[in-house]
Amino acid sequence: DIQMTQSPASLSASLGETVSIECLASEGISNDLAWYQQKSGKSPQLLIYAASRLQDGVPSRFSGSGSGTRYSLKISGMQPEDEADYFCQQSYKYPYTFGAGTKLELK
Amino acid sequence: QVKLLQSGAALVKPGASVKMSCKASGYTFTDYWVSWVKQSHGKSLEWIGEIYPNSGATNFNEKFKGKATLTVDKSTSTAYMELSRLTSEDSAIYYCTRRNWELFDYWGQGVMVTVSS
Numbered sequence: 001d002i003q004m005t006q007s008p009a010s011l012s013a014s015l016g017e018t019v020s021i022e023c024l025a026s027e028g029i030s031n032d033l034a035w036y037q038q039k040s041g042k043s044p045q046l047l048i049y050a051a052s053r054l055q056d057g058v059p060s061r062f063s064g065s066g067s068g069t070r071y072s073l074k075i076s077g078m079q080p081e082d083e084a085d086y087f088c089q090q091s092y093k094y095p096y097t098f099g100a101g102t103k104l105e106l107k
Numbered sequence: 108q109v110k111l112l113q114s115g116a117a118l119v120k121p122g123a124s125v126k127m128s129c130k131a132s133g134y135t136f137t138d139y140w141v142s143w144v145k146q147s148h149g150k151s152l153e154w155i156g157e158i159y160p161n162s163g164a165t166n167f168n169e170k171f172k173g174k175a176t177l178t179v180d181k182s183t184s185t186a187y188m189e190l191s192r193l194t195s196e197d198s199a200i201y202y203c204t205r206r207n208w209e210l211f212d213y214w215g216q217g218v219m220v221t222v223s224s
Contacts (some may be wrong), residue, residue: 034210043202043214044152050209087152091209095168096142098152 002026002090006099012107013078021102023088025069032092035064035073038085038101047086048073080106109133111203111215118221119193126189127218129203136184137161140206143177143188146217147199157206158186193222 003026013019023033031051036044046055048064051071061076075082083106088099114128129141142157156167158177165177174197176189190197201218204211 032209036211043217044204044211045214046210046212055210055212085150089152089211094166095170096154098154101150101152 001095002029002093002097004088004090004097004099006088006102008102009100010103010105012105013075014107015078015080017078017107019075019078019104021073021086021088021104023066023071023073023099025071025090025092028068029090029092031067032090033064033066033071034089034091035062036087036089037082038087040084044087075104078104078106082106109205109213111205111213113201113203113215113218116219116221118223120224121194121222123193124189124191125193125220126187127201127220129186129188129215131184131186131205134205136179137181141177141179141186142204142206142211143175144202144204144211145199146202147196155188155201160184160186190220193220195222198222 005024007022033051035048037047038044047058047062051066052064063074066072086102110132112130117125119125137160140157140159143155145153155171155175158165160179178187198221203215205213
């Protein structure tokens with residue numbers, strides 16, 4: 001199985017601060033990488049797919065980048081509603097696998 | 108609009124089975140794979156498997172073969188997952204989600220399964 005190592009496990013950001021979350025795949029995944037946001041008590045919601053494509057309706061402060069085995073999610077300007085858990089997920093090979101998640105809090 | 112409506116929470120005894128449902132609306136049910144995802148301990152996500160409603164074809168995470176059975180009822184646009192021989196390790200929230208090519212674009216609200224005597 002492809003292991004997805006996500007970092008950091010948690011972080012705290014001030015209003016307007018730019019934050020980045022990283023995901024390292026155990027092998028190349030050819031940009032088959034998605035990012036999800038999960039708010040407390042809710043289902044995950046798709047933010048980014050194909051490493052860098054923004055899902056419809058997602059604010060433009062969210063962006064994704066990367067290639068090969070290294071990928072990142074950036075939030076340009078932390079907002080209160082961005083407090084949530086974030087997960088990366090690869091769809092390059094079965095079984096699809098997720099990162100362990102990053103808890104983002106507002107400082 | 109696309110919706111996936113899942114059945115309610117379940118409290119089941121160890122060794123028993125549980126069957127949960129996921130009713131799709133707002134799109135052509137037979138055109139998309141339906142995946143199931145487990146969330147344990149309030150955090151980590153595991154992909155269990157998926158089913159293609161049009162043909163009934165399935166793909167599974169090896170870890171869940173023998174544990175999960177996936178079926179569909181095309182007449183009601185409903186997907187089902189049955190979990191068997193339940194243990195405390197199966198206590199979790201289970202989500203159904205629509206797979207659109209390589210991404211999971213819509214999710215159900217989740218079903219909390221508690222295994223306890």
